[in-house]
Amino acid sequence: MSRPREFDVDRVLHQSMEVFWxxxxxxxxxxxxxxxxGVKKQSLYCIFNDKRALFLKALVHYREQYIEILEKLEAQEMSPVDKLESLRDSLLNEEATYRGCLMVNSALEFGTEDDQVTREIExxxxxxxxxxxxIVISGQEQQLITTRFSSRELASYLNNAILGTRIQEKSGASREQIKAVLRVSFSMILP
Known part of the structure; x- marks a missing residue:
């Protein structure tokens, strides 16, 4: 008879994600x-097979957390501009850990050498x-966000600005530098 598992898999996955991050x-x-x-190597192997499999599960865990935050923001009852300002402010209010974004860090570490990692990042x-x-479409419909560019172009621009600030953060840029990039980037989409 096999021994019952003595640890919380979700907790271990979250802790492992933090280490990889x-x-x-x-x-x-x-x-x-x-x-x-606090889990022995053999027990980790039994659940996650190997370090790479654990890393891939950590990437999925990170993605799900990040997307859940964005979905909750998008569902809030506030104007599209307020949603974007709230997102910008949340990026600035995070602890200055200078660890960037796990996905951006992984993209920089792996490049395109691992198809599964690349798929998760993409x-x-x-x-x-x-x-x-x-959010942008809603803002354009309410004439709160510029229509000089398509909603897809503006969303891509904002996403790129966010990811760029994550690289800045990881490379030690000051909060003031990151704040300036986000402030300018988010204001560029206004009419």
Whole structure:
């Protein structure tokens, strides 16, 4: 008879995601993961198979959390401009951990050498852009956001600005520099 699992898989996945987010995939050792989670290597192997499989599940976990935040923002009862300002402010109010975005960090670490990692990154970027586009469309319909560009172009522009500030954050840019980029980027879409 097999031994019952003695740890919370979701908690371990979240903790592992944090380790990968801080250190990157290649710099993370199993010792880092076991020390942080308090779970033995063999037990991690039994659930997640190997470090790469755990990393891929961590990327999915990160994407789901990020998209859930954007979906909740998009569903709020406020003007589209207020939604975008709330998003901008939330990006500025996060703790200055200088760890960037797990997806951006992974894109920089892997490039296009791993198809599964690339697919997960592309999926998050596409889902985020779709949510941003819904907000932009609503703003354009209410004449609160410029129509000089299509909703898709503006959503792509905003998504790119957000991702760019994540690179700035990871590379140690000051909060003032990041704030300036976000302020200008978000104001560029107004009529």
């Amino acid at each position: 801080n250190k990157g995939f290649k710099s993370t050792s199993y010792e880092d993961l076991t020390r942080t989670t 999926l998050m970027f596409a889902e985020a852009e779709q949510i941003l586009e819904k």
